[in-house]
Amino acid sequence: MTLDIALTDFMTRASASRPVKSLLARWAREVEIRPAGGPPRFLRSAGGALDGPSRESSGAPDVVVEADERVLLAVFRGETSPARAHLDGDLAVYGTEKDRIVLDALVLLIWGA
């Protein structure tokens, strides 16, 4: 599975989840997913919905998620907890503390891990 497919699947699951929509209702951000050595992907959140992934940014991203593609795939497929990957030093998230928690909570709500 490629990162694009994993992200698309992730977005589909997010769109179908009521708790995720509630969490995103007041969270308008652009997130850059930056796989090591690969092109970046961008996800956008506005009005409780997620949009993307796209290859082009609409401006300066608010949050940057950086890791090997293998780690990103595992996180967005629900195989690895982002909190665990972050604490293991395999996943770096540049952004405010609050944004990092929202991203982590999104994965928790979607995958329960």
Next chain:
Amino acid sequence: MKKRSSSSSLVRLSLLAALSTGLALATSCFPLLARGVADTGVWMVVAIAAAGALAWVASRFHAELASMFPCAGGIRTYVGRAFGDRAGIALAVAYLSLVVALGAAEADALASVLSTAFPGSPPAAWIAGLIGIAVIANVIGFEIAAGLQAALGGSLVLGLVAASGGALGSGNLPAAPPPAAAVMIAATASATFLFLGFEWVVSAAEEVGEHRTALPRAMTVSLITLTATYGAVAIAMAVAPPAVLSSSAAPLLVLGAVWGGRIGILVTTTLCVLATVTSFNAGILGASRLVYALARERVFPASVASVHPTFHTPVAAVLAVAAVVSGSAFLVARTGMRELPVVVGAAIECVAFAAVALAARRLRQTDPARPRPYRAPFGSRAALCVAAVFLALAVASVLSVPKLAAGGLLTLGAIALSAGALSHAAVQRRNPMKKHASFPPSRSGSGLVAARIECLVALAAAVALAFAHRADIRWPVFVALFVGIDIIGYLPGAIAHRRARGGKIPDLYYFLYNATHSVPFHVALVAAISLVSAPEWAFLAIPIHLFGDRALFGNFWKSRALPFEPAEVAS
């Protein structure tokens, strides 16, 4: 263009340095400074400089690891990558205790200051108010912007230096003979607490942007600033009578009264409030985020990882941290053991610095290819020396206040046991295929749980007895007995196991472990010693160790049929 780039680098450096300085400057530092000045006079400046220099060396290793793992979980990540999850989680939990200790000390110290400045106001109300404000701010997600935090830190330094200058101008500096070496070592160990928190700039710096190269320089500037500021305050405090200074719960206000009377008191009270604002909220914020992350790692219950749907903050973690800090602060205020959290905090900080140095050394050996945008200018032997010095300072810190040595050791022991048990349980939960190598395979499930519960009751009884007789315990004997069991019985086998890379090791190591961890052996040993000399309360170290191993870690006896350490075994 180049000029603009260099000026923006300077701004970033100043911002990070002020941020780091503000995080370390706290109201609870001043009673500690006052005690140091009362013990050593103006020589406290030397102790501060020594602690500052050691903190700088530790900061180099911290910066190296932060450059390798940017935006990661700090000490949890560094130690986990170097020595495995168990060590990383255990140290993270211990570090959490450090933040709780700091929070309790800070809440109590500021309450004392405000009660002194506004006579008649109850300290408990100030404590409740301070923690309440911090909880509300953290739950609704109000965060002081990095720029404002840095501005507050800078103002605080200037205010403290000015107040110290004023006090120094109002009196004569008495000559003091050099104190004994032991007193200076104890003062240096305690002074480590003064620098606690400067390293939090690693995570707080993310708002500032790219900081991998600026961080090491910013920490250097911060440590120099802190050393100079504390030095100035210590010299000014030496002007006041030592008895007045050490007996006051708000020594900075004594300083303020010396140079400015009522106005001086109000100015120094404002400085204390500022000091608490720059450190306390960051402490609660950082601790709640660490609790949240540890809950996500299944160290704490999953319910602690809940996020507020509107404010996007880890509300359960904030409330849990606030509850523990409140309980600790009220306990400190009620028992009057104000220095206990400071002593314990300084000891844990020393252990954390030692662990960071060792982690940097280990990762240079195991992961030499990983990019290091910053590399500490010290070799592996220096890292070992730094670790040894900080571990010695941790012991010196606990023993620096003799009346608190017993309480300090018990508190640290409880923290170590809790951290070990939590990390052990978390690793077991994470790796359900891991079989326990230290329990007979035929006994498991409910039988094991029942045996551990029985041992837990025995452990609780032994700890309660030790606490009740803490004044009668000869603590060096207690520590020697507690540690000796593992030095003789466990460490040789653990080293052999590691050298054999998990393969078969001689039976002698199993015999050593099982003998030194058996109750009948120790009953015989204690009986023999009691016949020669006399029974003493320090012997309680033995049941605490043995029942702690059994109850908290499930370590009963080691079967030769299994590896010496827990290992992957197909079910």
